[in-house]
Amino acid sequence: xxxxxxxxxxxxxxxxxxxxxxxxxxxxxxxxxxxxxxxxxxxxxxxxxxxxxxxxxxxxxxxxxxxxxxxxxxxxxxxxxxxxxxxxxxxxxxxxxxxxxxxxxxxxxxxxxxxxxxxxxxxxxxxxxxxxxxxxxxxxxxxxxxxxxxxxxxxxxxxxxxxxxxxxxxxxxxxxxxxxxxxxxxxxxxxxxxxxxxxxxxxxxxxxxxxxxxxxxxxxxxxxxxxxxxxxxxxxxxxxxxxxxxxxxxxxxxxxxxxxxxxxxxxxxxxxxxxxxxxxxxxxxxxxxxxxxxxxxxxxxxxxxxxxxxxxxxxxxxxxxxxxxxxxxxxxxxxxxxxxxxxx
Amino acid sequence: xxxxxxxxxxxxxxxxxxxxxxxxxxxxxxxxxxxxxxxxxxxxxxxxxxxxxxxxxxxxxxxxxxxxxxxxxxxxxxxxxxxxxxxxxxxxxxxxxxxxxxxxxxxxxxxxxxxxxxxxxxxxxxxxxxxxxxxxxxxxxxxxxxxxxxxxxxxxxxxxxxxxxxxxxxxxxxxxxxxxxxxxxxxxxxxxxxxxxxxxxxxxxxxxxxxxxxxxxxxxxxxxxxxxxxxxxxxxxxxxxxxxxxxxxxxxxxxxxxxxxxxxxxxxxxxxxxxxxxxxxxxxxxxxxxxxxxxxxxxxxxxxxxxxxxxxxxxxxxxxxxxxxxxxxxxxxxxxxxxxxxxx
DNA sequence: CATCGTGAGTACAACGTTGCAAAATAGAGG
DNA sequence: CCTCTATTTTGCAACGTTGTACTCACGATG
Numbered sequence: 001x002x003x004x005x006x007x008x009x010x011x012x013x014x015x016x017x018x019x020x021x022x023x024x025x026x027x028x029x030x031x032x033x034x035x036x037x038x039x040x041x042x043x044x045x046x047x048x049x050x051x052x053x054x055x056x057x058x059x060x061x062x063x064x065x066x067x068x069x070x071x072x073x074x075x076x077x078x079x080x081x082x083x084x085x086x087x088x089x090x091x092x093x094x095x096x097x098x099x100x101x102x103x104x105x106x107x108x109x110x111x112x113x114x115x116x117x118x119x120x121x122x123x124x125x126x127x128x129x130x131x132x133x134x135x136x137x138x139x140x141x142x143x144x145x146x147x148x149x150x151x152x153x154x155x156x157x158x159x160x161x162x163x164x165x166x167x168x169x170x171x172x173x174x175x176x177x178x179x180x181x182x183x184x185x186x187x188x189x190x191x192x193x194x195x196x197x198x199x200x201x202x203x204x205x206x207x208x209x210x211x212x213x214x215x216x217x218x219x220x221x222x223x224x225x226x227x228x229x230x231x232x233x234x235x236x237x238x239x240x241x242x243x244x245x246x247x248x249x250x251x252x253x254x255x256x257x258x259x260x261x262x263x264x265x266x267x268x269x270x271x272x273x274x275x276x277x278x279x280x281x282x283x284x285x286x287x288x289x290x291x292x293x294x295x296x297x298x299x300x301x302x303x304x305x306x307x308x309x310x311x312x313x314x315x316x317x318x319x320x321x322x323x324x325x326x327x328x329x330x331x332x333x334x335x336x337x338x339x340x341x342x343x344x
Numbered sequence: 345x346x347x348x349x350x351x352x353x354x355x356x357x358x359x360x361x362x363x364x365x366x367x368x369x370x371x372x373x374x375x376x377x378x379x380x381x382x383x384x385x386x387x388x389x390x391x392x393x394x395x396x397x398x399x400x401x402x403x404x405x406x407x408x409x410x411x412x413x414x415x416x417x418x419x420x421x422x423x424x425x426x427x428x429x430x431x432x433x434x435x436x437x438x439x440x441x442x443x444x445x446x447x448x449x450x451x452x453x454x455x456x457x458x459x460x461x462x463x464x465x466x467x468x469x470x471x472x473x474x475x476x477x478x479x480x481x482x483x484x485x486x487x488x489x490x491x492x493x494x495x496x497x498x499x500x501x502x503x504x505x506x507x508x509x510x511x512x513x514x515x516x517x518x519x520x521x522x523x524x525x526x527x528x529x530x531x532x533x534x535x536x537x538x539x540x541x542x543x544x545x546x547x548x549x550x551x552x553x554x555x556x557x558x559x560x561x562x563x564x565x566x567x568x569x570x571x572x573x574x575x576x577x578x579x580x581x582x583x584x585x586x587x588x589x590x591x592x593x594x595x596x597x598x599x600x601x602x603x604x605x606x607x608x609x610x611x612x613x614x615x616x617x618x619x620x621x622x623x624x625x626x627x628x629x630x631x632x633x634x635x636x637x638x639x640x641x642x643x644x645x646x647x648x649x650x651x652x653x654x655x656x657x658x659x660x661x662x663x664x665x666x667x668x669x670x671x672x673x674x675x676x677x678x679x680x681x682x683x684x685x686x687x688x
Numbered sequence: 689c690a691t692c693g694t695g696a697g698t699a700c701a702a703c704g705t706t707g708c709a710a711a712a713t714a715g716a717g718g
Numbered sequence: 719c720c721t722c723t724a725t726t727t728t729g730c731a732a733c734g735t736t737g738t739a740c741t742c743a744c745g746a747t748g
Binding site: 001044046047048049050051053054059061068069070072075076078079082083086091092093094095096110111112113114115137223252253255256259278279281282284 | 345388390391392393394395397398403405412413414416419420422423426427430435436437438439440454455456457458459481567596597599600603622623625626628
Binding site: 364 | 703704705706707
């Protein structure tokens with residue numbers, strides 16, 4: 001690998017002059033610049049970013065910590081973050097935590113971090129008691145649910161309002177017995193409870209009584225969980241005409257069970273999910289869902305992080321900020337009023 | 345950020361001694377070690393990896409270049425690569441190329457690379473003429489289709505044999521008129537043509553004549569393409585009793601069209617895909633497909649890359665190697681012999 | 689003609705770390 | 719008490735880059 005030194009020797013100038021050429025410094029004689037550029041081309045010189053970063057004290061790298069990339073939601077989030085970061089000249093190091101508290105803590109306090117200017121962190125294992133774990137000496141922006149009183153910026157989707165939108169959509173089309181799939185027992189903070197809050201709020205607002213027997217608890221939020229939760233609901237043999245699944249994967253699993261049970265969607269039962277993953281659009285029937293606006297979340301988070309990185313140590317650093325990105329309802333077949341559309 | 349220097353000052357020893365403690369050097373008096381460790385704890389010292397990497401000439405980072413993370417196949421591949429790299433003490437920087445030739449070339453020759461010890465590269469825009477673009481001075485391992493005579497190691501799935509397995513599976517269940525979705529006109533290298541080769545080989549082996557009117561060409565390989573290709577096939581009004589979609593997304597799109605057209609799968613038409621993405625398992629009916637064994641591909645690729653990194657400059661470097669990871673057939677509902685199973 | 693300003697180029701040090709080789713210390717043996 | 723060896727500690731340089739401050743040459747200015 002050619003270095004500045006090699007180029008300088010070949011061009012017959014000082015190392016610093018080559019550096020100046022590379023960095024587009026203004027006051028360089030054209031003849032010199034040409035000589036240097038020729039030498040650069042001849043040697044195939046590329047600046048060594050590691051050295052540059054050491055010198056500069058910043059790396060141009062941000063970390064993104066997610067539970068698992070293979071879940072659509074995180075893959076699509078990562079896609080959006082990569083793109084947002086790229087547009088701002090940053091590159092992204094992705095870490096999978098597996099959603100485990102210990103991995104998350106290890107990452108937060110480990111030395112890996114020293115390669116990054118900041119961290120976008122989508123915690124899953126950490127609980128609201130763990131706010132102190134987030135007291136680190138580099139910028140962190142949380143993605144996802146709010147850790148109570150955390151010391152960091154936080155970008156969240158409209159969990160409560162989004163869920164309420166979903167439920168209002170169902171109520172508007174005349175559904176009254178709306179089941180919920182995937183609730184978490186005893187949880188206070190987290191998507192599950194927030195979305196359940198939205199559900200209850202929408203019911204209350206519409207004067208529909210809350211019926212606990214319509215709530216199916218389920219710890220996991222994958223498709224199999226959705227399928228099983230739906231089976232459980234059917235076994236209860238209580239009437240219901242709609243299902244609000246707390247995320248799309250649950251909803252997709254539920255669709256599968258409904259299909260196998262000969263229950264028509266949306267004629268007999270309307271289904272709404274949450275997240276608007278790509279598959280939702282292609283499900284059969286296509287899934288009505290809440291779009292949390294991932295691209296916007298990613299951009300907001302990256303911007304917040306870069307602001308923190310730029311403002312490091314400045315005296316006027318603001319306290320923790322919370323950004324709530326508006327969600328939107330995406331009406332599709334699974335909760336349409338009645339007649340099924342012909343083709344996607 | 346505390347540095348070795350700060351720790352050394354606090355502990356009253358030299359910088360090098362602290363470094364020795366940090367690196368687990370053997371000959372250190374217990375009392376000294378303890379003093380140093382206390383200082384480290386007090387200051388919260390973390391080694392600066394950028395500096396360490398500069399010194400060491402390697403970074404512990406490998407790059408992974410994929411077209412787009414939001415496509416399930418690449419998300420799951422990235423997941424597997426991250427995991428394989430993690431287990432070997434490496435961390436992964438992901439770059440999205442969008443599948444564009446220019447982005448791919450820019451990445452290969454840009455300075456970003458100097459942050460990485462090597463690159464796992466899943467090319468899409470590069471063609472077989474571009475072998476020279478891969479002549480770079482750092483280790484590269486290709487993932488995916490073979491670029492003819494490329495100078496780098498290459499890990500590929502069993503495209504030909506996998507496709508043949510899929511088709512044999514259909515033939516075995518008595519299907520004779522097997523359509524193909526997603527062929528690429530005039531392509532010589534690439535998944536499309538390789539899988540088509542496997543299709544033709546299996547037909548030939550079984551003595552079934554090849555009928556070009558059963559082949560639907562389609563450049564894109566997403567679900568919408570599959571849905572459209574299927575519509576086109578139906579419009580042709582030629583008899584067919586099975587569909588081999590060149591990837592799962594196409595197959596999932598096709599399922600949707602078949603469903604809307606009132607054609608029963610697998611009773612009227614059997615469907616097989618390729619890739620075994622997560623959704624395949626949850627489709628309705630669940631999708632019979634070829635599993636290319638992503639975890640194995642990722643491990644093989646990471647191992648090959650790390651070997652190259654370790655063996656850099658050694659005299660006995662082997663030439664380009666090709667690894668073909670065995671694929672397996674995953675039989676599910678969409679191509680079962682007849683009766684549909686009750687539940688997933 | 690001395691002074692000044694400006695453009696062009698350079699030397700040095702530093703970012704934080706570790707390999708190398710040398711130095712200091714301790715204990716053992718005479 | 720001195721020598722010798724083994725253990726423990728250290729100083730220096732270097733990885734490749736760039737900020738700071740400096741020098742030098744040149745023509746313009748008074």
